[in-house]
Amino acid sequence: xxxxxxxxxxxxxxxxxxxxxxxxxxxxxxxxxxxxxxxxxxxxxxxxxxxxxxxxxxxxxxxxxxxxxxxxxxxxxxxxxxxxxxxxxxxxxxxxxxxxxxxxxxxxxxxxxxxxxxxxxxxxxxxxxxxxxxxxxxxxxxxxxxxxxxxxxxxxxxxxxxxxxxxxxxxxxxxxxxxxxxxxxxxxxxxxxxxxxxxxxxxxxxxxxxxxxxxxxxxxxxxxxxxxxxxxxxxxxxxxxx
Amino acid sequence: xxxxxxxxxxxxxxxxxxxxxxxxxxxxxxxxxxxxxxxxxxxxxxxxxxxxxxxxxxxxxxxxxxxxxxxxxxxxxxxxxxxxxxxxxxxxxxxxxxxxxxxxxxxxxxxxxxxxxxxxxxxxxxxxxxxxxxxxxxxxxxxxxxxxxxxxxxxxxxxxxxxxxxxxxxxxxxxxxxxxxxxxxxxxxxxxxxxxxxxxxxxxxxxxxxxxxxxxxxxxxxxxxxxxxxxxxxxxxxxxxxxxxxxxxxxxxxxxxxxxxxxxxxxxx
Numbered sequence: 001x002x003x004x005x006x007x008x009x010x011x012x013x014x015x016x017x018x019x020x021x022x023x024x025x026x027x028x029x030x031x032x033x034x035x036x037x038x039x040x041x042x043x044x045x046x047x048x049x050x051x052x053x054x055x056x057x058x059x060x061x062x063x064x065x066x067x068x069x070x071x072x073x074x075x076x077x078x079x080x081x082x083x084x085x086x087x088x089x090x091x092x093x094x095x096x097x098x099x100x101x102x103x104x105x106x107x108x109x110x111x112x113x114x115x116x117x118x119x120x121x122x123x124x125x126x127x128x129x130x131x132x133x134x135x136x137x138x139x140x141x142x143x144x145x146x147x148x149x150x151x152x153x154x155x156x157x158x159x160x161x162x163x164x165x166x167x168x169x170x171x172x173x174x175x176x177x178x179x180x181x182x183x184x185x186x187x188x189x190x191x192x193x194x195x196x197x198x199x200x201x202x203x204x205x206x207x208x209x210x211x212x213x214x215x216x217x218x219x220x221x222x223x224x225x226x227x228x229x230x231x232x233x234x235x236x237x238x239x240x241x242x
Numbered sequence: 243x244x245x246x247x248x249x250x251x252x253x254x255x256x257x258x259x260x261x262x263x264x265x266x267x268x269x270x271x272x273x274x275x276x277x278x279x280x281x282x283x284x285x286x287x288x289x290x291x292x293x294x295x296x297x298x299x300x301x302x303x304x305x306x307x308x309x310x311x312x313x314x315x316x317x318x319x320x321x322x323x324x325x326x327x328x329x330x331x332x333x334x335x336x337x338x339x340x341x342x343x344x345x346x347x348x349x350x351x352x353x354x355x356x357x358x359x360x361x362x363x364x365x366x367x368x369x370x371x372x373x374x375x376x377x378x379x380x381x382x383x384x385x386x387x388x389x390x391x392x393x394x395x396x397x398x399x400x401x402x403x404x405x406x407x408x409x410x411x412x413x414x415x416x417x418x419x420x421x422x423x424x425x426x427x428x429x430x431x432x433x434x435x436x437x438x439x440x441x442x443x444x445x446x447x448x449x450x451x452x453x454x455x456x457x458x459x460x461x462x463x464x465x466x467x468x469x470x471x472x473x474x475x476x477x478x479x480x481x482x483x484x485x486x487x488x489x490x491x492x493x494x495x496x497x498x499x500x501x502x503x504x505x506x507x508x509x510x511x
C-alpha cells in the first residue's frame with residue numbers, strides 16, 4: 001500500500017514470499033529502489049529471482065532502463081515518465097505472443113502437415129521465451145520530483161495506470177483502502193502518515209485470515225528513497241529446534 | 243445489440259411489440275438468424291427491451307464472473323444540440339467490485355473541436371488514446387490542419403478493426419463539430435462498427451439505463467446550457483442504477499467559440 005503526504009510518499013509492503021500454502025521466507029523485500037528518488041513496490045509472482053512459466057515482470061529491467069536514461073540524457077526520469085514507461089512495457093507484453101492469436105500460416109503443397117508441425121514447434125519454442133507472456137504483477141510506484149513534489153502511481157497487472165494519493169493491492173487492500181479513506185488528509189506529516197500505515201497494518205493483521213506477519217515501510221522525499229521501518233511480529237527462524 | 247464479439251456464449255433475447263402483438267426474438271450462439279415467437283396482446287405495446295445472458299469469458303483470472311468490458315466500469319454519453327455538442331462520462335475507476343479511484347479521465351480532447359470518450363477496459367482506454375493522439379499529431383503535421391470528426395471516426399474504426407482477432411476491449415464515443423459547426427456524434431463497438439446518430443450515443447456498463455434516460459430527456463436543437471442540464475441529469479440518473487460506474491461526472495460542452503468543462507457531484511458511491 002502507499003500514501004502521499006506533504007512532500008513525501010510512503011510505501012509499505014508485506015515481506016512474505018509465498019508459494020500456494022507454503023511460506024518460503026518472511027523477510028523478503030518487495031520494494032525496490034528504482035533510482036535515488038523512486039520506489040517500486042511490486043506484488044505478484046516472485047519473478048525476478050527465478051524463471052517461472054506464467055509471466056513475470058523483471059522490475060530490474062525497468063530499473064536498468066531508468067538508469068540508462070539517466071546516463072544517456074544526463075538527467076533522471078521523472079516519476080510520471082518512469083510510471084508511463086513501466087505501463088508501456090506491461091501493455092506491450094499484454095498482447096504479445098498469446099497462443100490463440102498467433103497462427104503461423106504456411107502455404108506449401110503439404111500445407112496441412114507443415115502447418116501442424118510449425119504450430120507444434122512454435123508451441124515448444126514459445127515455452128522457452130517466457131518473458132513474452134503477459135506480466136502478472138501489480139505495481140505501486142512512488143517518487144519525488146523537485147518540480148512536482150511527491151507522487152504515487154498505481155499500475156495494474158493489465159497496465160492500467162493512474163496517479164493516486166493512496167493505493168493498495170492484494171487482499172489487504174479491501175481493509176487498508178477503507179481505513180485510508182477515513183483517516184487520510186492531503187497534507188499529512190510523516191508521523192501522521194506512518195500512524196495511518198500502522199492502522200492499516202493493524203487492520204490487516206486482525207482481519208485477514210492469511211495475514212502476513214511482517215511488513216516493511218519505505219519512504220521517499222526530497223532526501224531520497226530509503227528504508228523507514230520494519231514492522232515485524234515474527235522473526236525469521238534460522239535454526240531448527242533440537 | 244451485442245457489443246462484444248468476445249462473448250461467444252451469450253444468448254440474446256429481444257422483446258418488442260408492434261400491432262397488438264409482442265414478439266420474443268432469440269439469437270443463440272452459432273445461429274445466424276433470430277428465432278421468433280409471438281404472443282397476441284389486446285393493445286398496442288409501447289416498450290422494447292433486451293436481456294443478455296451473462297457470459298463467461300475465458301481469461302487468466304479465475305475470479306472473473308462477468309464480462310471483461312465490465313472489469314473497470316464506465317459510462318459515456320454524447321448528445322447533439324444546436325451548433326454544439328456535449329460529451330459526458332462518469333469518473334469511477336474500479337477493479338470489479340473495488341473502487342480504486344474517483345477521478346479517472348475517460349474523455350480526451352483530440353483537438354479543439356473533436357473529443358473522444360472511451361469506455362471499457364481502462365488499460366485499452368489508455369493505450370488506444372495514446373495511439374489516436376499519435377496518429378492525429380502525424381496527420382496535423384502532414385496536412386497542416388485538424389482532422390474532421392467524420393475522418394477521425396473512420397480512423398478509430400480502422401484502428402479497432404486492425405485488431406479484429408485480439409481487439410481493444412473498449413467502446414469509443416466520438417463527438418465533434420464538423421463543417422459549418424454542424425455537430426457530429428458516433429459510437430462504435432470494440433471492433434469498429436460505427437453507429438452514427440442524430441441525437442445521442444451511449445456506451446459503457448450503464449449503457450442500457452443511459453439509453454432510457456437519454457430517450458426520455460432528449461429534445462432536438464437545445465442550446466448549450468439546456469444541453470448541459472439534460473446530459474448531466476441523464477448521466478447521473480443512469481449511473482445511479484449501475485454499481486460499476488458513478489462517483490460523479492465529467493461533462494464537456496463544446497460550442498464553436500468555447501469549451502466548457504464541468505465536474506458533477508452526484509451520488510458518490
